[in-house]
Amino acid sequence: MTVTVRKTPITAALQGRRRPLEPAFRVVLLASLAIAVVFLGILLAYVVSEGWGRLDSRLWTNFPSKLYPERAGAQSAIVGTVYIIGLTGAFCVPIGVMTAIYLEEYASREHWWNRLIELNIQNLAAVPSIVYGILGLGVLARGLDLGRTLITAALTLSLLVLPVVIIAAREAIRAVPGSIRQGSLALGATQWQTIWRQVLPAAVPGIATGTILALSRAIGEAAPLLLLGAVTHITFNPESVTDAYTVLPIQIFNWIKQPEAEFHTLASAAIVILLAILLLMNSVAIWLRNRYEKRG
Amino acid sequence: MAVATTLVAALAACGGSDGDGSGGGAELRGTVKIDGSSTVAPLSTVASELFKEEQARVQIPVGTSGTGGGFEKFCAGETDVQDASRPIKDEEKQACASKGIKYEEFAVANDALTVVVHKDNTWAQCLTVEQLKKIWEPGSKVNNWNQVDPKFPKEPLKLFGAGTDSGTFDYFTDEINGEEGKSRTDYQPSEDDNVTVQGVAGSKGGLGYFGFSYFEENASKLKAVQVDGGGGCVAPSVQAAQDGTYKPLSRPLFIYPSAAALKRPEVLQFVEFYVEKHAEIAKRAKFVPLNPTQDAKLKQALATLKSQAGK
Numbered sequence: 001m002t003v004t005v006r007k008t009p010i011t012a013a014l015q016g017r018r019r020p021l022e023p024a025f026r027v028v029l030l031a032s033l034a035i036a037v038v039f040l041g042i043l044l045a046y047v048v049s050e051g052w053g054r055l056d057s058r059l060w061t062n063f064p065s066k067l068y069p070e071r072a073g074a075q076s077a078i079v080g081t082v083y084i085i086g087l088t089g090a091f092c093v094p095i096g097v098m099t100a101i102y103l104e105e106y107a108s109r110e111h112w113w114n115r116l117i118e119l120n121i122q123n124l125a126a127v128p129s130i131v132y133g134i135l136g137l138g139v140l141a142r143g144l145d146l147g148r149t150l151i152t153a154a155l156t157l158s159l160l161v162l163p164v165v166i167i168a169a170r171e172a173i174r175a176v177p178g179s180i181r182q183g184s185l186a187l188g189a190t191q192w193q194t195i196w197r198q199v200l201p202a203a204v205p206g207i208a209t210g211t212i213l214a215l216s217r218a219i220g221e222a223a224p225l226l227l228l229g230a231v232t233h234i235t236f237n238p239e240s241v242t243d244a245y246t247v248l249p250i251q252i253f254n255w256i257k258q259p260e261a262e263f264h265t266l267a268s269a270a271i272v273i274l275l276a277i278l279l280l281m282n283s284v285a286i287w288l289r290n291r292y293e294k295r296g
Numbered sequence: 297m298a299v300a301t302t303l304v305a306a307l308a309a310c311g312g313s314d315g316d317g318s319g320g321g322a323e324l325r326g327t328v329k330i331d332g333s334s335t336v337a338p339l340s341t342v343a344s345e346l347f348k349e350e351q352a353r354v355q356i357p358v359g360t361s362g363t364g365g366g367f368e369k370f371c372a373g374e375t376d377v378q379d380a381s382r383p384i385k386d387e388e389k390q391a392c393a394s395k396g397i398k399y400e401e402f403a404v405a406n407d408a409l410t411v412v413v414h415k416d417n418t419w420a421q422c423l424t425v426e427q428l429k430k431i432w433e434p435g436s437k438v439n440n441w442n443q444v445d446p447k448f449p450k451e452p453l454k455l456f457g458a459g460t461d462s463g464t465f466d467y468f469t470d471e472i473n474g475e476e477g478k479s480r481t482d483y484q485p486s487e488d489d490n491v492t493v494q495g496v497a498g499s500k501g502g503l504g505y506f507g508f509s510y511f512e513e514n515a516s517k518l519k520a521v522q523v524d525g526g527g528g529c530v531a532p533s534v535q536a537a538q539d540g541t542y543k544p545l546s547r548p549l550f551i552y553p554s555a556a557a558l559k560r561p562e563v564l565q566f567v568e569f570y571v572e573k574h575a576e577i578a579k580r581a582k583f584v585p586l587n588p589t590q591d592a593k594l595k596q597a598l599a600t601l602k603s604q605a606g607k
Contacts, residue, residue: 066581226361229369232334232359233344234355234358244327254360257334257487259489259510259512
């Protein structure tokens with residue numbers, strides 16, 4: 001993942017006659033990068049050093065305990081988080097990508113309803129997550145009688161991140177050169193074959209990146225899930241999608257609020273676990289991207 | 297620590313013999329759903345953990361939707377036991393009645409809201425309710441300790457308090473300012489009492505309030521102020537909260553079990569366990585156990601609820 005500056009004619013020409021502003025601009029850019037990297041570094045160093053004492057197997061082999069902080073773990077929250085992210089991905093990726101394909105490849109912008117749909121999706125991406133929580137509680141948990149279960153949580157988070165997935169997938173599909181489509185169609189492929197065999201594989205890197213960003217948002221959400229009845233103390237793993245559950249952000253929030261210092265250490269250790277899961281997801285996205293970029 | 301270990305060992309032994317003996321080897325299964333106040337959650341969490349030592353197959357998830365949010369679920373029949381840091385309100389009673397949810401109010405422990413100041417604060421040994429009101433009432437302009445009492449030194453007053461969503465805030469404002477939810481707003485509020493702990497510990501003129509367990513855990517960093525509710529200065533303590541002399545800031549904490557849920561053996565046994573072991577549960581969750589009068593009332597409430605449930 002190194003970024004190399006390619007020698008294009010423009011950069012070559014610019015190197016000939018450097019202006020005094022050029023190095024300054026470069027410093028500004030580097031400083032912007034440094035802000036992001038330094039803060040991430042500080043955060044990582046802080047949570048790792050705070051949680052170091054409890055960063056061991058107890059964290060993922062044990063269940064939470066109020067009585068015995070030294071025995072407490074976050075297994076139910078880790079399993080809950082993995083379940084929720086898996087289910088959310090399973091719901092929102094197919095729906096999001098199919099929506100994007102429709103909007104990019106089939107829908108005509110001349111119809112007002114298509115423009116309305118687009119506008120709506122863009123607006124939905126900016127709606128606060130708690131609003132989705134209220135929606136999930138009213139429609140899914142109570143209206144459809146799904147209750148305060150894993151499936152309700154996963155469906156609500158799917159709705160929450162769907163606009164982001166759609167927007168990212170659309171950008172990726174749009175970036176596929178039109179010549180590829182035309183070539184495929186000229187060779188006699190149907191529109192469906194063109195999309196499935198040419199456009200989608202070429203768009204996978206972009207879709208994967210967008211999806212991971214969306215799921216990363218979902219993994220850190222606590223507000224809508226609190227409303228949807230994720231419980232704060234749970235000593236069993238969910239066995240089916242209709243079980244009660246908790247997730248890491250809620251477990252962390254709960255531990256931080258406890259008066260005992262041991263739980264604060266545990267919270268930091270759980271943050272490290274949450275970051276590790278995020279990193280794992282990101283690596284999958286990078287792997288997917290590299291795989292498809294090579295093919296293309 | 298040694299005492300705690302012995303206690304645990306004794307309990308474990310107790311639990312074992314109990315299960316083999318009176319339980320008749322009947323292993324319960326099922327789920328007891330608890331939700332409600334985050335103040336009461338430690339009590340119910342401790343109760344659920346102790347109960348699980350006897351009945352390992354019963355699952356008892358404890359949620360913290362807040363007292364109000366919890367009652368909404370409880371009166372919709374979604375939970376079995378409700379945690380509450382205040383008694384049920386009239387509109388909540390109506391909601392429960394319209395769904396046919398019957399319940400009984402169980403006071404299971406006491407809490408002493410503790411007013412704390414910085415460790416080096418040598419002047420504010422005791423504050424009267426009037427002084428606290430002067431500080432906290434809506435529109436209060438008090439921003440220096442010498443405005444609270446001319447005898448106090450000139451030291452900027454920095455206020456920390458509970459977030460407006462908490463039962464702690466409701467209770468404190470009701471008792472001190474005379475009306476629930478009314479408070480000055482130019483203080484640093486936090487839903488996380490640890491933030492208040494750090495705030496007060498970090499500023500010499502700091503003042504804040506929270507539940508007794510947070511003070512006990514941080515007694516080395518902070519100083520608890522005695523409160524004079526008209527009958528002289530009383531320091532917050534287990535004793536004073538229990539015998540009612542720590543006025544007006546000691547309060548009971550409640551659970552509301554549903555009569556319908558009590559028909560299920562796992563819920564019945566859990567609620568009976570909660571009532572029977574309430575003193576130990578309160579102690580281990582760092583709350584103040586009930587006094588004998590409250591204890592008798594609790595037993596009475598259980599009997600009433602059981603007859604309602606036909607048990």
